Structure formats: C-alpha cells, structure tokens
Amino acid sequence: MRRGAILLLLVAPFALAACGGSKKSKQTTLSPLESVKSAAKKTASATSEHMTVKGSVAVQGQLVTLTGGGNFDNAAKTGAMHVDFSFGGLTGGIDEVMQGTTIYMRSPLFADALPKGKTWMKLDLERALQSKGIDFSALGSQDPTRTFAQLARAGTVVKIGDEDVAGVSTTHYRARLDLSKIPQGEKIKALTNAKYGPIDIWIGKDDTLIRRMKESSTLGSGQARQRISFTTDFSDFGKGVKVTVPAAADTFDATNASITGLGG
DSSP: OOOHHHHHHHHGGGGOOOOOOOOOOOOOOOOOHHHHHHHHHHHHHEEEEEEEEEEEEEEEEEEEEEEEEEEEEEETTTTEEEEEEEEEEEEEEEEEEEEEEEEEETTTTGGGSTTTTTTEEEHHHHHHHHHHTOOHHTTTTTTTTHHHHHHHHSSSEEEEEEEETEEEEEEEEEEOOGGGSSTTOOOHHHHOOOOOOOOEEEEEEEOEEEEEEEEEEESSOOGGOEEEEEEEEOOOOOOOOOOOOOOOOEEETTTTOOOSSSSS
16 A cells, blocks of 8 residues: 555645635525535635545555544635544554645654654645646635636536534535536646546535535546545634644655655
8 A cells, every 4th residue: 555645635635725704694595506606705705714524545455544623724824734544554643734835744654754854744736736737726726716616617516405514504515527627627637537526515504604525536547546535524614723834944845756665
C-alpha cells in the first residue's frame, strides 16, 4: 500500500474548506438547482465554520479510512484540522493547516522522510496544478460559491427528500456533474482519468445553509485506480477561529519534490 495514497486522501478535505453562513431565513419555493445555488452563495459568505469529515480511499485492494475535524476562517482563508487514519494494521493521525492554496501537513506517517529539522510538509496546490497547465482559480476549490455556480451550469439537481443532519432539519438534494462543461474539465480528465459520482447536498430548512456534502470519485487507471468517498458536515457558523501557520524554518516544500520513503 502506497503512503502517497493516504496523503491524497488527507489533502482532499481542504477542497471543501471555506463554507459558512449565519443568518436564518425560511426557504422559499425554489427549483432544486436554484436552492443549491442560493445555499452555496449564502454559506460562502460566512466568516467561519466547523467541519467534520469521514472518508475512504480504495486502491490495490486496500482500504484507507479517515475521520477528523477542524475549524476554518473564510475571510483569512486559513484553517486547521486533525484527522485519524487507518489501513491494514496501521493507524495514526495527521495535523493539517491551510493558508490560501497552500496546505501544511505533519504526521509520523512521513516524519522520517523529511529533511533533518523539518516537521511539516508543505504543498502549494496552485503551483502544482500550474505545472500541469491547469489554472487553480478556475476550479473554485477554495470558493464554494464558484464551485456550485459551475455545478449549476454543468449538471442537474434533483430533490431527494427531507432528512435530519446532526439534529438539524434539512432538505436533501443530488447533483450530477458534467466535466466537459466545466472550465478545463477535459484537461483535468485527461490528466487524472477522473470520473465523478453524484454530489449529495443537505441544506438546512430554517437557515438555508449547507449542512452536509457527500462526494465520490475515481482517479487513475489500472492497478493505480483509486476510489474516493467523502462525507463532510458543517456547523458552528460564524464562531471565532484562530489558526497558527507553521514557521518557514519548520517546513519542507514538497510541491514539486520526490520524497524518498513516501512511495511505499
């Protein structure tokens, strides 16, 4: 089992960072597509939120699972979370910090692979994608308003029904994504061989905020093919958040580096 597969799974939750919302308002009669667009715009306008995540990735007959949570300051575009992972007989934890499009990670999983004196691994997602000819800003990964605007243009949304999420009454919607209609979607598909399942969204009935999202996808091909699934819950909108970004002296920039020990 490749430790790199675990790192891919641990990076993924930050694609959902920067959601939020605070004011309550009753839902009006909107189409499913309009409801999702409206909720995305409102949740993206909040100052902060708490996020919990459960996820898994299956590759080469092995299953990696993770659970964790953290807090995000949307205005400052910073966040921090801790996740615990398990696969085979190996268990452990990892700390993650986000600053803009950069992710910092610290874990015993790869501590021995870092240069002496370094305790954090740094990944600049924007720079990594630019090296492959992809404009990170076009993906909207750090901006759910843009992400859902793309989704609304590209796919279809249907209403599933009414459900409770962590004690909150919500409406469950299901959206389907058409990569060919998303900016640079064909380039992303060519690079990753990505295929996306439906995206499930639960929107609070009273506050019209996104309370839960569930996504699934497959990446790669052949023996390297990975099946990824995530369920993310959002709460505590607008509460104060303090994030400490690792010092440069403690970090190793692994954006374009090949790190011995992470391949196996």
